Amino acid sequence: MTLRILLLLCLLTPSAYAGRVDTGDPRLDAIFRILTGNHFADKAEALAKLAASPHPKRYELLEGVLSGRLRVLKKSGRLVWATKKGHKYLATDVLSGEPLGEFKRRKLKKIAINNRLRRVIRGILATRDLDSGDPARRLKSVQALLANPSPAQATLLAPRLEKETDPAVREAMQLVLALGRLASDAPRVRLQAIAMVGDSLQPVARQALVRLAASDPDPRVKQAAQDALGKIEDRVKLFAQIETLFFGLSLGSVLVLAAIGLAITFGVMGVINMAHGELIMLGAYTTYLIQRLLPETTGLALLLAIPAAFMVSGVVGIAIERGVIRFLYGRPLETLLATFGISLILQQTARTLISPQNVPVANPGFMSGSWQVNPVLSLTYNRMYIILFCLLVFAGLFLVLKRTRLGLQVRAVSQNRAMARAMGVHSARVDALTFGLGSGIAGIAGVALSQLTNVGPNLGQAYIVDSFMVVVFGGVGNLWGTLIGGLGLGVANKFLEPWAGAVMAKILILVFVILFIQKRPRGLFPQKGRAAEG
Amino acid sequence: MAVFRILQGDRGSQVFLLALTVTLIVVPVLATLPADHALHLSGYSLTLLGKYLTYALLAVAVDLVWGYLGILSLGHAAFFALGGYAMGMYLMRQIGDRGVYGNPDLPDFMVFLNWHELPWFWHGFDQFWFAMLMVMLVPGLLAFVFGWFAFRSRVTGVYLSIITQALTYALMLAFFRNEMGFGGNNGLTDFKEILGFSLQSDATRLGLFIASGVALGVGYLACRGIVESRLGKVVVAIRDAEDRTRFTGYRVEHFKLAIFTFSAVLAGIAGALYVPQVGIINPSEFQPLNSIEVVVWVAIGGRATLYGAVLGALGVNYAKTWFTAVLPEAWLFALGGLFVLVTLFLPRGVAGWMHRVNTR
Numbered sequence: 001m002t003l004r005i006l007l008l009l010c011l012l013t014p015s016a017y018a019g020r021v022d023t024g025d026p027r028l029d030a031i032f033r034i035l036t037g038n039h040f041a042d043k044a045e046a047l048a049k050l051a052a053s054p055h056p057k058r059y060e061l062l063e064g065v066l067s068g069r070l071r072v073l074k075k076s077g078r079l080v081w082a083t084k085k086g087h088k089y090l091a092t093d094v095l096s097g098e099p100l101g102e103f104k105r106r107k108l109k110k111i112a113i114n115n116r117l118r119r120v121i122r123g124i125l126a127t128r129d130l131d132s133g134d135p136a137r138r139l140k141s142v143q144a145l146l147a148n149p150s151p152a153q154a155t156l157l158a159p160r161l162e163k164e165t166d167p168a169v170r171e172a173m174q175l176v177l178a179l180g181r182l183a184s185d186a187p188r189v190r191l192q193a194i195a196m197v198g199d200s201l202q203p204v205a206r207q208a209l210v211r212l213a214a215s216d217p218d219p220r221v222k223q224a225a226q227d228a229l230g231k232i233e234d235r236v237k238l239f240a241q242i243e244t245l246f247f248g249l250s251l252g253s254v255l256v257l258a259a260i261g262l263a264i265t266f267g268v269m270g271v272i273n274m275a276h277g278e279l280i281m282l283g284a285y286t287t288y289l290i291q292r293l294l295p296e297t298t299g300l301a302l303l304l305a306i307p308a309a310f311m312v313s314g315v316v317g318i319a320i321e322r323g324v325i326r327f328l329y330g331r332p333l334e335t336l337l338a339t340f341g342i343s344l345i346l347q348q349t350a351r352t353l354i355s356p357q358n359v360p361v362a363n364p365g366f367m368s369g370s371w372q373v374n375p376v377l378s379l380t381y382n383r384m385y386i387i388l389f390c391l392l393v394f395a396g397l398f399l400v401l402k403r404t405r406l407g408l409q410v411r412a413v414s415q416n417r418a419m420a421r422a423m424g425v426h427s428a429r430v431d432a433l434t435f436g437l438g439s440g441i442a443g444i445a446g447v448a449l450s451q452l453t454n455v456g457p458n459l460g461q462a463y464i465v466d467s468f469m470v471v472v473f474g475g476v477g478n479l480w481g482t483l484i485g486g487l488g489l490g491v492a493n494k495f496l497e498p499w500a501g502a503v504m505a506k507i508l509i510l511v512f513v514i515l516f517i518q519k520r521p522r523g524l525f526p527q528k529g530r531a532a533e534g
Numbered sequence: 535m536a537v538f539r540i541l542q543g544d545r546g547s548q549v550f551l552l553a554l555t556v557t558l559i560v561v562p563v564l565a566t567l568p569a570d571h572a573l574h575l576s577g578y579s580l581t582l583l584g585k586y587l588t589y590a591l592l593a594v595a596v597d598l599v600w601g602y603l604g605i606l607s608l609g610h611a612a613f614f615a616l617g618g619y620a621m622g623m624y625l626m627r628q629i630g631d632r633g634v635y636g637n638p639d640l641p642d643f644m645v646f647l648n649w650h651e652l653p654w655f656w657h658g659f660d661q662f663w664f665a666m667l668m669v670m671l672v673p674g675l676l677a678f679v680f681g682w683f684a685f686r687s688r689v690t691g692v693y694l695s696i697i698t699q700a701l702t703y704a705l706m707l708a709f710f711r712n713e714m715g716f717g718g719n720n721g722l723t724d725f726k727e728i729l730g731f732s733l734q735s736d737a738t739r740l741g742l743f744i745a746s747g748v749a750l751g752v753g754y755l756a757c758r759g760i761v762e763s764r765l766g767k768v769v770v771a772i773r774d775a776e777d778r779t780r781f782t783g784y785r786v787e788h789f790k791l792a793i794f795t796f797s798a799v800l801a802g803i804a805g806a807l808y809v810p811q812v813g814i815i816n817p818s819e820f821q822p823l824n825s826i827e828v829v830v831w832v833a834i835g836g837r838a839t840l841y842g843a844v845l846g847a848l849g850v851n852y853a854k855t856w857f858t859a860v861l862p863e864a865w866l867f868a869l870g871g872l873f874v875l876v877t878l879f880l881p882r883g884v885a886g887w888m889h890r891v892n893t894r
Contacts, residue, residue, distance in 0.1 A: 100831060177693055324874055328877065333606045333876045336695065337829065337877050338873055340830075340873055341870040343870070345867055345874075346760055348866035351863075366605020465699060472693060472697075503708075510707075511703040514697045518689060519687065520688075521687055521688060521689045
């Protein structure tokens, strides 16, 4: 017992370690003697000295101090990397890389640091890339300086600014320097600094300007700061608008994806398919099932789900067309009822076979994260992919309708069925394939939606009214109308949201479309010619 | 007599009205029998029957616009729900200070939302006559404004169906908002009494049942009267050949507007009778699905017969009650299957099928 207490005392007493460091470099020895000691106040200075020294391994040493891997061998005073191996530590000489064998823990002196020192080291490490050959790394390290403003930065950056060639890095460096000068005592320097800060969007710059604008003793400086702030606010507003536009486009893309299959079945064929939403739902469930089969590779599963969902929804669509709809051509209202019945059956099938609850669908890695355009504008990848995907699907469908034989036949049948048949088009087959195509596109939309919303039996119902609105708004029988209509409604919705609230924005859009239909009953881009009559 | 003239030559309507009259006499007798009697009708069954009757009235309203005018309205449940809300507001005001919060001036949900005074549109609803006026006026006015825009710009067919659906969808979203002042998500409920009679008592239930039956009978006769009149002839002409009717010199949109508005008022009355019997009204009544279900009742019963609509409403709702009790999983399968089978094999509904069997 007494022995233990003695040992504990030994550990706690400052004199427990003699402070012997022997690296062969007297300057390094001096620094590490302080670092292994117990005077934390001196340690920060020692760390700065280490960073400023020309030693080639200085950053590695600093990292070692931060991580605790760097130790001092008590016996010889050499700096070693300590790697835990069982109960002992494997020591390797830091400078020569020579393995020194295994040591017990108490033979190795650890370098004690506290949180303040950790911040200091991180600050130093952040600037290590200031001289990197890669402009992106230089920019990153300058931006790290921005996060921890300190007066020492000027001495660090001023000489480098002269040599810097990359405009983005220069701009960042100037901002850091300007921020330092904002604290100057001379009003003239502060004015200059404000001009240098200019219309930067960095939050630190704004904070500094807000301080000056509120409480600078010099009225000229105050005014300049207020003007600069005004300019910044304008830019922030502009980028906020761009962000809203982006949100709107992504919402619009979802609408277009959901509606574009309907634009085929409703627009081109004149069939009102109330089960369209459930075909979307089938696509989303296909994604879920494929992910269940390939749990390890969500990205691959998602890519595979696109053709699979097309097939599943397409086949179900063809079955619906052959089984029910073909008996009801020319009776649109009856078609509406029958397909609504089918939608109920499909919903209940999903409930019975899979689950009445929502099922989880994973997002692959490349869908998460965002692109930071500038400090106030970041665009999330999943929204960007949706916009891109929507455009791709649209382009694909457009090409199919305009460039393939099937597309030609589809257009012929939709314009004049009797004439097309007289020219030898097998209209029944074309009907089935067209319906299958529209349904398949709905399935693809389901894959996209599975990445954005909950996948459950009610998924389809949530989109059916919106889809019809888009098609009717854009103009039946016109793919461009669907694209413009969908994107337009999405953007309008997002711009209304901050002003009216999410639900009210949706209601306003619905009311707008209802009124719009009164004004232009055939939509934004009405179909011309005799096909439009009837 | 006018009633006989209206019903002349329409066997289905004669049978239906006879059956309704018999029901309105027999059911009260059965309901007043002692509770241990074998033929006693419980309060629950009575309310259920009353509910079916209001559905039937709604179906008749839909059949008038769909069967005779050719407008497939996918938003009639909105008129039904609006009538229901008007009635619900009256019933809410009748609660007085017996709510959970005991506030004599404000309904519970307003106290809960920290409102301090009654919104302007709630004023007057403590008067029964005013509420009844609103039951007809609100749905009628909405239908009038909506129809005035839609028919004047000649929105027809599928387009009209879809915007009626958008209308009810927009209303649903709006009523879900607490700020609207209609109880938001929970709607209006916890009603106590109507005109001083407790809603829990069997006598009041019987009264509401009889009121529903009478409303159905009167509404039915009114529709039948319209259909038999010269107005009805024009209406059918519009359904079958709108352009020809217009070129013959009729102002088609005026006829459409009149019938559409009348039908909305009928739906509103049905909703007003529905609410005190089920004891709640909430925004889910505006669901697009509900409107489509009504259309299916009419389609199954048989369009353009009126009595077919009643038949469909009663039949489908009885099936629904039975299925949700015995096989809840299978109800949507059955309903969905009915949609498909009826449109494919019974385009004129059960009524049309019976007619064909009879005339063969």
